[in-house]
Amino acid sequence: MRIYKVSILKKGQKEEIILKAENKVEAIKKLNAKGRGIIIKAEEINVPFEEKMKELGKIIKATFTRKKLNYPMFISAIRQLGALTKASISIKDSLDNIAKNSIDPLVKEMFEKAANDVDNGLSLSNTFEEYEFYVGNLAVAMVKLGEKTGELGEALEDMADIYENIEENRQKFKSAMRYPLITLTAMAGAFTVLIMYVVPKFADIFSQLHTELPLPTRILIGAEYVLSNYGLLTLAILIIIFIAHKYFYRTNQTYKYGIDGLMLKMKIVGPIVEYASLSRFLLVFTKLTKAGIPMIDALTISNGILDNSVLNSKIENVIKSINQGQNLTNSLEKNNILDNVTLQMIAAGEEAGNLDTMLENASDYYKTQFDIIIDGLGDAIEPIMIAFIGALVLLLALGIFLPMWDMAKAARA
16 A cells, blocks of 8 residues: 545635555545545655554564464355355345354454444445455455446456455465475474584584684574574564565665565566566456446556565556557557566457457466476475585584584594
8 A cells, every 4th residue: 555645625724634545646546436525636655653663563473473364265265255145135234144154363353343333334344454454456456346346246257256266276375385495494494403413513522623613604603693692683683674674664665665676686586576466467457347347447547456566666667558559459569567478368358359268378378388387496495405405514513613624633643
């Protein structure tokens, strides 16, 4: 979310309202919907200090006490809500029923809150906005779409399909990373034990040499000294760095843009982020287009589900280009978002008048590419793991044996 200051004219007097929105268009739409007055100007501003402190508090709380959302149960609850809504059962009764039967505490809490909000005349999207930290902006966007079009049941079922796709990708990624993470964790643990309990014994022996120790040995002794004397401080610093990163990532657009750009440029991580994000973007864009939503609105809503600000910026440029009279294919090509295969699909769809079908094919193509990358992730990481483990073993071997060789030479002399 970004922060916007909107100047309005109400009863002859100028007022300024601060609100959160994904972009300037959404900020204006929010105020128009509330009928607050005549909008004069809307501009993005830096996050106010009070909001920064609130965000910092949320991040610190989430780091240590954050509730975890059970995504399979959340998806099941959304699918039930969609089916009950399409069956013309009241939204309040549907929410109460799902909350009563849910065994996940966070899902139960969310749907109970939604039932109370609806009973008090608020919209369902109001509750999802409050729980956006857990469910993401996709849920908010899809519920708002359903409320806007009057097809809430369809929107909820589409949202469940999208979340199932996201959860499937997440599980594939976790499965691919499980072996490398277990291996590296075991190696790091073994290395730490050796540093803490083995190196000190050799350090006492090496200190009797009264000569300058080799660099690998000095590194090991230095690591042991830091862990023994400043271990807790080092851990605290790492936690502070982690919290600071999350804080600036959520409140500073320049910092977020830089990190997101770096992520896209990384050799292994970049393609995963790009294909996963664009596959999800195309999937939502396809469903919105099929639902008859105007292209600009569909692009704006679909852009709201992207977490990467570099891709966000490119889609915003696409929207500007279309507003200036360019077609979708040229706008996407100009901003270098999709590859040539996908662009040809979309171009053919625009020419033949079946854009939604071609967008669906493009989404499937990106999902397939993502699956290929995930399937080959283990093979891609394996050489890095071997190199890393080899470097640790070499450091230990050289750090311990080089001085011992020097001692043997001195004894023979």
